[in-house]
Each structure stands twice: as C-alpha cells, then as structure tokens.
Amino acid sequence: MKENQDPLEQAVSNDYKYGFVTDIDTDTIAKGLNEDVIRLISHKKNEPEWMLEWRLKAYAYWLTMVEPEWANIKYPTIDYQDIIYYAAPKPKKQLNSLDEVDPELLSTFEKLGISLSEQKRLSGVAVDVVMDSVSIATSFKEQLAEIGVIFCSISEAIQLHPELVKKHLGSIVPMTDNYFAALNSAVFTDGSFCYIPKGVRCPMELSTYFRINTENAGQFERTLIVAEDESYVSYLEGCTAPMRDENQLHAAVVELIAMEKAEIKYSTVQNWYPGDKEGKGGIYNFVTKRGICKGDHSKISWTQVETGSAITWKYPSVILKGDYSIGEFYSVAFTNNHQQADTGTKMTHLGKNTRSRIVAKGISAGHSQNSYRGLVRASKQAINARNYSQCDSLLLGDKCGAHTFPYIEVKNKTAIVEHEATTSKIGEDQLFYCRQRGIDPEAAVALIVNGFAKEVMNQLPMEFAIEAQKLLTISMEGSVG
Amino acid sequence: MLSIKNIHANVEGKEILKGINLEIKAGEVHAIMGPNGSGKSTLASVLAGREQYEVTAGEVSFLDKNLLELSPEDRAREGLFLAFQYPVEIPGVSTTNFIKAAVNEKRKYHGLEPLDSVSFLKIMKEKMKLVEIDQSLLSRSINEGFSGGEKKRNEIFQMAMLEPKLAILDETDSGLDIDALRIVANGINKLHSPERAVLVITHYQRLLDYIQPDYVHVLYNGRIVKSGTKELALELEEKGYDFITEGVDLNA
Ligand SMILES: Nc1ncnc2c1ncn2[C@@H]1O[C@H](COP(=O)(O)OP(=O)(O)OP(=O)(O)O)[C@@H](O)[C@H]1O
Ligand SMILES: [Mg+2]
Numbered sequence: 166m167k168e169n170q171d172p173l174e175q176a177v178s179n180d181y182k183y184g185f186v187t188d189i190d191t192d193t194i195a196k197g198l199n200e201d202v203i204r205l206i207s208h209k210k211n212e213p214e215w216m217l218e219w220r221l222k223a224y225a226y227w228l229t230m231v232e233p234e235w236a237n238i239k240y241p242t243i244d245y246q247d248i249i250y251y252a253a254p255k256p257k258k259q260l261n262s263l264d265e266v267d268p269e270l271l272s273t274f275e276k277l278g279i280s281l282s283e284q285k286r287l288s289g290v291a292v293d294v295v296m297d298s299v300s301i302a303t304s305f306k307e308q309l310a311e312i313g314v315i316f317c318s319i320s321e322a323i324q325l326h327p328e329l330v331k332k333h334l335g336s337i338v339p340m341t342d343n344y345f346a347a348l349n350s351a352v353f354t355d356g357s358f359c360y361i362p363k364g365v366r367c368p369m370e371l372s373t374y375f376r377i378n379t380e381n382a383g384q385f386e387r388t389l390i391v392a393e394d395e396s397y398v399s400y401l402e403g404c405t406a407p408m409r410d411e412n413q414l415h416a417a418v419v420e421l422i423a424m425e426k427a428e429i430k431y432s433t434v435q436n437w438y439p440g441d442k443e444g445k446g447g448i449y450n451f452v453t454k455r456g457i458c459k460g461d462h463s464k465i466s467w468t469q470v471e472t473g474s475a476i477t478w479k480y481p482s483v484i485l486k487g488d489y490s491i492g493e494f495y496s497v498a499f500t501n502n503h504q505q506a507d508t509g510t511k512m513t514h515l516g517k518n519t520r521s522r523i524v525a526k527g528i529s530a531g532h533s534q535n536s537y538r539g540l541v542r543a544s545k546q547a548i549n550a551r552n553y554s555q556c557d558s559l560l561l562g563d564k565c566g567a568h569t570f571p572y573i574e575v576k577n578k579t580a581i582v583e584h585e586a587t588t589s590k591i592g593e594d595q596l597f598y599c600r601q602r603g604i605d606p607e608a609a610v611a612l613i614v615n616g617f618a619k620e621v622m623n624q625l626p627m628e629f630a631i632e633a634q635k636l637l638t639i640s641m642e643g644s645v646g
Numbered sequence: 647m648l649s650i651k652n653i654h655a656n657v658e659g660k661e662i663l664k665g666i667n668l669e670i671k672a673g674e675v676h677a678i679m680g681p682n683g684s685g686k687s688t689l690a691s692v693l694a695g696r697e698q699y700e701v702t703a704g705e706v707s708f709l710d711k712n713l714l715e716l717s718p719e720d721r722a723r724e725g726l727f728l729a730f731q732y733p734v735e736i737p738g739v740s741t742t743n744f745i746k747a748a749v750n751e752k753r754k755y756h757g758l759e760p761l762d763s764v765s766f767l768k769i770m771k772e773k774m775k776l777v778e779i780d781q782s783l784l785s786r787s788i789n790e791g792f793s794g795g796e797k798k799r800n801e802i803f804q805m806a807m808l809e810p811k812l813a814i815l816d817e818t819d820s821g822l823d824i825d826a827l828r829i830v831a832n833g834i835n836k837l838h839s840p841e842r843a844v845l846v847i848t849h850y851q852r853l854l855d856y857i858q859p860d861y862v863h864v865l866y867n868g869r870i871v872k873s874g875t876k877e878l879a880l881e882l883e884e885k886g887y888d889f890i891t892e893g894v895d896l897n898a
Pocket of ligand 2: 686687688731816817
C-alpha cells in the first residue's frame with residue numbers, strides 16, 4: 166500500500182488557528198521593570214496609595230527571590246527587563262455599550278468564535294473581556310447588581326469596592342508565595358473580581374476571555390472570587406493569544422474564597438499559542454491558582470482543559486479548612502509538538518471529614534512532555550479526610566512522554582488516600598477498526614481522545630464543553646493521517 | 647460487484663496469498679472455508695485495506711472502482727464492511743457514539759446530511775430488535791469487556807446499521823451459542839438482497855444451514871483450490887480437508 170506515513174503523526178500536526186494580531190492603537194509603558202514602572206502602572210490606573218504600597222512591597226520581595234527550577238520543564242532564561250508590563254488598548258472615548266467597542270476588537274473576538282453580542286443574546290453569559298491589560302466591556306453587570314452580585318474588572322473593584330479588595334487580595338496567595346506570584350502582585354494590570362453575597366445563587370455563568378495581543382507584553386492578571394455563606398457561582402475563564410515568535414510570559418494569580426456552605430466552580434479553557442512545530446515561540450504560562458474552603462460544608466471545584474502554551478506550570482489547589490468541605494480538580498492537558506506541561510493540584514486537608522477528588526487526564530503527542538504533579542496533604546486535625554486521585558495518560562506516537570508525580574503527606578491515621586494511574590496508547594488495530602467503519606484517522610483519534618477526556622469534559626458547563634471539545638479536536642488536527 | 651484477479655499479498659515479507667481469483671455478483675452469498683492459517687483472514691484484511699498487508703500483484707475491482715487505490719475509510723464508505731474475527735476494544739468511546747460517527751461519515755461521503763439524534767435513535771431501535779442486542783451494551787465503551795459472543799453480535803449490529811453493499815464476515819459464527827448463531831444468521835439474511843452480496847468465512851457447516859450460500863470455496867495455502875455449491879460444505883464437514891488438499895502442489 167502507498168500510505169506508509171505514520172497516521173498518528175499526521176493527525177497531530179497543524180497550524181495554530183488563532184494567530185492574528187489586532188491592529189489597535191495601544192498605550193504602552195516601555196520595556197523593563199523597576200520601581201518607576203510600578204509607580205507608573207499604578208498612576209495610569211489611578212490607584213489609591215495603599216495599592217501602590219502593596220505593589221512596591223511585592224516588588225521588593227520579588228527582588229530577593231530566585232526563579233524556581235524544580236518543575237519537570239525546560240526553557241531558556243527569561244529576561245524580565247525585556248518585557249512590557251503595561252499595555253492598554255486606547256479606547257476612543259468612555260464606552261457605554263458594546264456598540265461603541267472598537268470594531269477591530271470585536272472582529273478579533275469574532276475570529277475567536279466569541280462574538281459578544283451573540284453570547285449576550287443567546288446564552289445569557291455575562292462576559293468580562295480582558296484584552297491585554299484593561300477590561301474592554303462588561304456586560305450583564307446591571308442585572309447582576311440587582312441581586313447584589315459584583316462582577317467587574319479588578320481595577321474597577323479597587324476603585325469601587327476597596328474594602329473588599331483590601332480584605333481579600335493576597336489572603337490566599339500571599340505576595341511571598343512564590344516567584345511568579347510576587348511578580349504578579351507587583352505588576353498585575355487587570356483581571357476579574359466577583360463577589361457573591363450571602364445566600365445568592367448566581368443565576369448565570371460568569372465568563373472572562375483573556376487575550377494576549379501586544380507583542381512582548383507579559384500578561385499578569387489577578388482574579389479574586391469571594392462567595393459568602395450559602396452562595397453559589399460558576400466562573401469560566403477562556404484564553405487565546407495570537408501567534409508570536411518571541412516567547413511571552415504569562416503569570417496570573419487566581420484566588421477563590423468559599424465561606425460556609427458556599428460553592429465555587431471555576432472552569433478554564435486555555436489555548437494560548439503553543440509555539441510552532443519546531444518549538445519556536447509560544448506562551449510561558451506560570452499560574453498560581455488557589456482556593457480556600459473557609460467555611461464548613463463549602464466546596465471548590467477546578468476544571469481545566471489545557472491545550473495551549475509552550476510551557477504550562479500550573480497547580481490549581483484547594484485548602485480544605487472548613488469541616489466537611491470538598492475540593493475537586495478535573496483536568497485535561499493536551500500537549501503536542503514541543504509543548505511542555507507540568508500541571509496538577511494540591512489538596513490540603515485541614516478540617517474534619519474533608520474530601521477531595523482528583524481526575525487528571527494527560528494526552529501527549531509529537532515531541533511533547535506532559536507531567537502530572539499532585540500533592541495530597543492531610544494534617545493531624547483532618548480526621549477522616551478522604552482523597553481519591555486518578556491520573557490517566559494517553560500517548561499518541563512514541564516520541565512524547567507522560568510522567569506522574571503523586572506526593573502524599575498524611576499525618577493522621579484516619580485519613581484515606583487512594584491513587585490510581587494508567588498509561589495507554591492508541592493502537593494501530595484500534596485505528597484500523599475505526600477506518601473500516603468509514604471513520605478517517607483524524608476523526609478516529611478525536612473520537613478516542615474525546616472518549617478519554619469525557620469524564621473531565623462532563624464537568625464543564627454545557628456551552629463551554631462543546632467549545633472545549635472543538636478546541637481539543639483542533640489542537641489534534643494533523644496528528645494522524 | 648467484487649472481482650478479485652490473481653491477488654498476491656505479503657505479510658512481513660512472507661507471501662501469504664498466492665494468486666486468488668474470485669468473482670462475487672450482487673445478490674450472491676459466498677462462503678470461504680479452509681484450514682487454520684490458510685490465508686482467509688489475510689484475504690479479508692487485504693480487501694479492507696489493512697496497511698501491513700502488501701499487495702504485490704493482481705487487481706481488485708469493487709463496484710467498478712479500483713479497490714486497491716481507495717483508503718480503508720473510503721472502501722468502507724463505498725459499502726464494504728468487514729466483521730472482524732477479533733473485534734478490538736476502544737475504551738472511552740461509547741458504542742452508540744461510534745456507530746453514529748460511522749453512519750454520518752458514510753452519509754457525508756455520499757453527500758447526505760448527517761442524521762440528527764432522533765432519527766438515528768429511531769433507526770437504532772429497529773436494528774437493535776433485529777439482532778436482539780441490548781441497549782445497555784450499546785452505551786458501554788465499544789467492545790470493552792464484551793463477551794466473545796457479544797462482540798460478534800455487535801459486529802452484526804454495526805453491519806445492520808451501515809447497510810453495506812458487500813459484507814465480509816470473518817468467523818462471525820465462532821464462539822456463538824445456538825441462539826446467538828440463529829440471530830446472527832437472521833441478521834445476515836435480513837441484509838441480503840438482490841443489490842447486496844455476502845462473503846462468509848467459516849469453519850462450520852452449521853452457519854451455512856441457516857444462510858444457504860450460492861457458492862462455497864476452499865482456501866488452502868494462499869489459493870482457492872476448490873469451488874462448488876453448498877454441497878461442497880457438507881462434503882467437507884464429513885470428510886475433512888484431506889480429500890481436497892491431497893495432491894495439491896504446495897510449491898506451485
Ligand atoms: N500480521 C501478521 N504477521 C505475521 N504473520 C501473519 C500476519 N497475519 C497473518 N500472518 C500469517 O499468515 C498466515 C495466514 O493467516 P490468516 O490469519 O489469514 O489465516 P486464516 O486462514 O484466517 O486462519 P484461521 O482459520 O486460523 O483464522 C498464517 O500463517 C499467519 O501466521
Ligand atoms: Mg482467520
């Protein structure tokens with residue numbers, strides 16, 4: 166037969182579909198980082214004095230730190246003086262409605278398949294769009310305000326709700342937490358803020374699209390979600406970045422606080438530019454995401470579908486402080502070409518009868534490396550803590566790698582921690598079976614991969630799940646033939 | 647419908663098929679019998695387009711197309727179906743989703759709109775009755791943990807859903823209990839029509855009792871060494887292969 170090429174190889178090699186640059190007049194601060202840059206950021210954002218002081222403190226601390234080297238990833242040294250720390254698209258005037266948004270910008274979102282107007286009309290999703298650093302348009306804000314929900318950009322929150330921001334910012338991820346968190350604390354420019362008051366079930370999914378646009382602009386968002394007693398919120402975060410040759414740094418911090426009987430569901434779909442087939446370019450994604458189940462019977466659930474970035478270094482974690490609180494982590498990480506992902510979670514059991522569940526699915530293709538790193542910790546007080554972890558790896562081809570690093574620290578005898586791991590490959594005979602039924606290799610791989618990832622996909626809200634499935638399929642295109 | 651002319655095929659450099667000739671017309675049922683290792687499954691794999699099997703000589707036309715030039719998926723979409731001797735398991739992919747993908751890929755190839763879930767389920771319900779397969783089996787991952795008989799029945803179910811022009815059944819009767827055998831035979835008979843043809847590979851007369859082949863061929867050492875009517879199968883059952891294979895020159 167003529168087709169001698171490895172069919173798996175072909176189906177996983179295609180071009181990034183979101184590689185375009187929006188041509189918008191941008192207001193930027195020159196490259197480089199020092200105290201003056203931080204003062205300038207704070208000044209441009211018209212921040213109160215306490216915020217500037219907080220940033221400067223973080224910066225001073227960051228200067229004393231060294232970049233971590235322990236993750237199972239390799240990348241060239243980042244030159245922090247070669248990064249633009251502030252880039253805001255210049256709006257022509259104050260925006261009152263979506264119609265006034267720069268049409269270039271709207272068309273960018275359309276290319277991404279997230280026309281705001283459509284989303285507003287059809288799905289009832291409130292979208293807070295972050296383009297580079299500044300929030301462009303926030304919809305549904307008024308409807309949310311009626312029931313007391315605050316959903317706005319973090320910059321706006323600093324202006325309008327300083328007492329809430331002051332109280333919670335950095336309370337879960339302190340500025341001293343790690344190198345990238347310290348950097349973020351010093352230079353963050355935007356992000357989202359959600360506050361759900363006591364007893365309120367947020368009636369719609371809150372959603373943010375992040376997009377990195379300006380060349381050489383690092384993106385440092387800061388997201389803070391506070392759910393008061395007996396409240397509920399589901400938050401969606403989606404990301405894309407245009408194609409760039411130079412690596413771009415992304416170091417976000419996300420903090421979640423769930424009070425008594427509150428529930429926060431945080432879903433991420435991340436498809437930032439992964440670099441080309443030779444491993445050139447791509448986003449470095451170093452993110453600190455942490456939530457605390459502060460009250461009894463509270464629940465935090467992280468779901469992530471990660472298909473992008475050249476390097477992902479990310480461990481959404483839950484501190485289970487309240488008794489009977491629940492932490493969950495559902496993850497699908499797909500890596501292709503020369504991508505490297507080191508992702509996982511930390512579940513810290515402090516309260517009694519706390520439970521956590523980890524389902525991590527890694528899919529590796531091309532020359533990529535995909536690692537799961539997880540820590541389950543049960544303190545002396547965490548009587549009857551339970552954890553169940555499941556880590557499955559699927560390899561497409563034989564040049565990629567999958568690694569699992571489960572760490573367990575249990576300090577009391579009543580805690581039960583279970584861990585299961587599997588590794589599998591798509592077999593030639595499975596592909597042939599599909600092809601004999603008229604399903605081409607690309608569709609067959611998509612079918613098998615989606616089947617593999619189903620348990621996690623099912624955790625996503627409906628509209629998001631469909632998008633995530635499409636994304637997974639797009640990322641895989643060309644890896645079979 | 648299918649015309650095989652002097653096919654030679656190698657696996658890992660070793661010649662397994664040594665000049666096969668076979669004509670199958672629409673509406674006909676053919677049976678291929680023959681001892682273990684004679685090349686029956688190899689022939690089925692070559693027809694389905696499995697890449698490890700290298701065709702070194704010969705021609706195959708299927709519905710007036712050069713079959714050997716088509717990809718495996720296009721052969722399937724043109725209407726060639728193979729019920730595997732050993733169906734593979736695909737964890738995580740539900741049988742229903744798998745069949746729906748297969749049906750819709752075929753429709754797309756023929757320029758038809760994909761079936762929506764409602765019409766698909768309606769057709770599925772009909773065919774489920776036909777092969778007496780249980781809903782619970784279809785919601786499980788394809789073939790995963792299925793018993794031998796369940797796997798075979800699932801193959802016949804897929805055949806019923808895809809309505810192929812030519813169905814090749816590789817030992818679909820092996821490992822079936824009496825009831826399952828009747829159901830499988832029934833499935834084949836229901837599919838059989840003046841426009842469709844069936845090629846069954848089997849070791850046993852008992853399936854042929856149900857489906858009444860028009861022709862029976864004996865494959866031995868990579869060649870069809872004898873062809874006849876259904877009486878040939880009875881004769882083989884009685885006497886074994888020796889009476890045919892004696893005197894066949896293995897090196898010719
Ligand atoms: N992939 C393969 N690699 C090596 N040898 C093979 C391969 N496939 C088939 N063969 C060999 O080709 C010969 C014919 O095998 P085939 O499976 O076609 O026989 P069969 O007639 O279907 O036998 P059975 O009745 O046992 O199913 C056997 O000797 C077998 O070992
Ligand atoms: Mg066989």
